[in-house]
Amino acid sequence: MMSSSLGTMAALPRLLCASSAALVVWAGFCSAVCVEVPSETEAVQGTDMKLLCISCMKREEVTASTVVEWFYRPEGGKDEPIYEHRKMNHEFPSRFSGRIQWNGSKDMQDVSITVLNVTLNDSGIYTCNITREFEFEIHRPLFTSSRLIHLTVVEEAGEDFTSVISEIMMYILLVFLTLWLLIEMVYCYRKVSKAEEAAQENATDYLAIPSENKENCAVPVEE
Secondary structure, eight states: OHHHHHHHHHHHHHHHHHHHHHHOOOOOOTTSSOOOOOOEEEEEEEEEEEEEEEEOOGGGGOOOOEEEEEEETTTTOOEEEEEEEEEEEEEEETTTOOEEEOOOTTTTBBEEEEEESGGGGGGGEEEEEEEEHHHHOOOOOEEEEEEEEEEESSSSSOOOOOOOOHHHHHHHHHHHHHHHHHHHHHHHHHHHHHHHHHHHHHHHHHSSSSSSHHTSSSOOOOO
16 A cells, blocks of 8 residues: 555656646647746856746737847846847846847747856846737737746755655655565564474474384385
């Protein structure tokens, strides 16, 4: 019973991952292969961090001109422009000068950027503003949306929760297997000991029988 429970718990992360993957695929089909996924919110200093900003368009809205503006706000400070995409890419003078890379898609549904070689001072709130002007025959409406990313930069990568759970389950499984092996060894040892004791008692009883009785115990031979 315990081994089946352990197997079920060990299979739970894989089941959750498979369910999440199926959900993403289903959402992709339902929204023209565009899924608005939230960005990661933690980065390790010295690495490159992609700030994910996705704004999906419907099929009838494909023809549009898009303007993307990225802002950065330090702790207790004000928003300052750091990057803009308006037909061409423009990087504003800031602490990020030379460290911002455009990662947007051609259809302008993914308008993400990557901050290269992040530092501890890059922690803060990043805002992604999207403005679209749709080119319909009768009118040209504007659509605006914003994404906020609260980024925290740490010195070292923390251990992933899933890996921690996996390690705990592995240790529990090892302890269970060790106890099961000890129980089997004790059981086998006692079984062998009882068999040896029984054999020794039979041998002792046979030796205790008088010699004339031993002869009577012999099986008669038919002529």
